[in-house]
Amino acid sequence: MKSSLLNEHGLPAQIWNSAPQLDNIPVINTHSLVPAGARAVVIAPHPGDEVVTCGGLLQLLSSLGHPLQLLSITDGSASHPGSRQWSEQRLSVFRPQESVEALRRLGLPMHSLKWVRGGFTDNALSDQQSQLTEFIGRYLRPGDVVFSTWRKDGPPDHEVVGRASFDAAQKAGATYHDVPVWAWHWPERDQQM
Template identity: 30%
Template structure:
């Protein structure tokens, strides 16, 4: 066990590394649990890959339709379409071609941890890896990120990495918001930091493209999700953190 505060300090002290040290010599597949996690956790890496002529494949695991369950103006089908459109806009800011994003359509807050739906997701992503010219890594949230869909994405990515014999890399999202005294059942992680200073303005644009998650667009659901300031501030930095899985 390790205190989250100590883990955060260790993450901030990870060595700065070039892109190839993190994802290997080829392209990579990024598995985001929801539309917005791709921009929050690794928007800078996506932009860096695109600038290097190695655009990643971005897969969105869930449909995002659970963020505003009581909205009448945005029932699930409309919210699902909106969040997909926001994700497409977000990655476009980062330089990703439109044919490099796909949506797996798993239910928000119910992504599979095992069973038939889990196998379907693993099969679909493994097929994507095999179609790539040279995919050397799959990226997904840190395995202890405190959200059920993030945990599911980490498990799916690990299964794909094992099947396809590629590198598995984690990136913290909600893990940055854990209280300092929260005990994490993991050893101090090793990994890298990527300098994204050059791409930080693009990352900001990508995050802001997810307008439905800021609270000003969908106003008829008082229980609706809103990106908290503590989470947003964690990504207002010139480095992104990537962990060896």
């Protein structure tokens, strides 16, 4: 059986299993993570990140009857700079459609799912943390359980959205959880340091 590779360095796809950071993650259950009746809010820097970060959790919470709120901060159009096949214009349409299809395949009730698209410019969020915090804060309320990208995830858009989400959650009286997206790169990143 041929193993899938994570990147051009030839690292195996399961390399994140060797990340020492994962040794200290406590085991949790759904009810302690999102209490009964609480609304789960997933804040994604780009369309698709909500599925990558929390797809299984969204599916489980939906099946348990939790109200869900999704926020996609950008349209994800700058993910393939310089590509002739995937121009920013094409990606600005495709990436959100890709998210809708992924959520549909997870069985989420698209007709009742509350989903806000921020319209911020992809790959240009670093200087907009206060605007992001204000924007996100409009959609949060006390008792929400917020999930967003880890504040030390690596990509600048992920980190600033994580920081803004954390700040907005604190102001709203919501619970905040960091979710690492690029954790699979920890061992590789640690080797370079």
